[in-house]
Amino acid sequence: MIILAVDTTTFAGSVALLEKTKLLAEVNIDSSSTYSERLLPAVDFILQTNGMNIKEVDGFALAAGPGSFTGIRVGLSTVKSFAFASEKQVAAVSTLKALAWKLRHPQNHLICPLLDAKKGEIYAALFESRGGKLKEIVSQGAYSPDRFFSLLPSNRIIFFTGNGIVAYKDKIFQYFKDKARFSHRSPFIAFEIGLLGYELLRKKKGVSAQELKPIYFRKSQAEEKD
The missing domain is CATH 3.30.420.40 (ATPase, nucleotide binding domain)
Structure with missing residues (x-):
């Protein structure tokens, strides 16, 4: 095909x-x-x-x-x-799913694709990568950054990806500190x-x-x- x-x-x-x-x-x-x-x-x-x-x-x-x-x-x-x-x-x-798919891994980890939606909002979701497959943990949607970040676990490492991390990197650090990881993939x-x-x-x-x-x-x- x-x-x-x-x-x-x-x-x-x-x-x-x-x-x-x-x-x-x-x-x-x-x-x-x-x-x-x-x-x-x-x-x-x-x-x-x-x-x-x-x-x-x-x-x-x-x-x-x-x-x-x-x-x-x-x-x-x-x-x-x-x-x-x-x-x-x-x-x-x-x-969002395609951005997360790029970071999928056989080991279990969390992936957060993040796009800057302008007007103080983001398009985002949280996926869990298990055995190379993705499970949607927090639904895809348009959120205020604070509302969305409050839905994510603060005690687990999260891999962030997408153009939204440029605008909201400081806020991500504020919420997740050393648990935040940033993708450098294409x-x-x-x-x-x-x-x-x-x-x-x-x-x-x-x-x-x-x-x-x-x-x-x-x-x-x-x-x-x-």
Whole structure:
């Protein structure tokens, strides 16, 4: 199964091509302001360098959110058009789960993906990694930092990842002190989106282009004005 995975939810966007769980190629797009201009050329490049065209893709994996509303819309509309034209299924994957998946480990530990949602909020969740699998401990959502951090255990080591640790590093130290660990892994997650997407597609849990929806945990500014 050939999977095309797309992530445009943060500044660290990327596109990946997988054959089941094997990474064939990945292209990083480090600029959310130009996704509308750079996403399609990145897709064309990754397919052409592997001697493929879009018709040979068996399914799509999309980082459906949370994240930048503009970035989510660009990725969603692009993948939706591919899926509609090809009548192929799409796996909608959470950005937070993909960030946590990057840090999964056979040993038992806690992972906290954290995205800066602006307006004094964060998109966040807490996962426990067990045997290379993830269990959601604190639900994914939009939180005030203090509300979210108060839900986490302060007596266990937690691995924090995502762009939210830049804005809230001091507050994380305030709550968790020497129990806080910060990931230095690459922020690009199209490969992880593809891995999680493959599992969904393999289990027949993909959706059609018409059924594909973003993962929002709050309304956009445009929706709030309506």
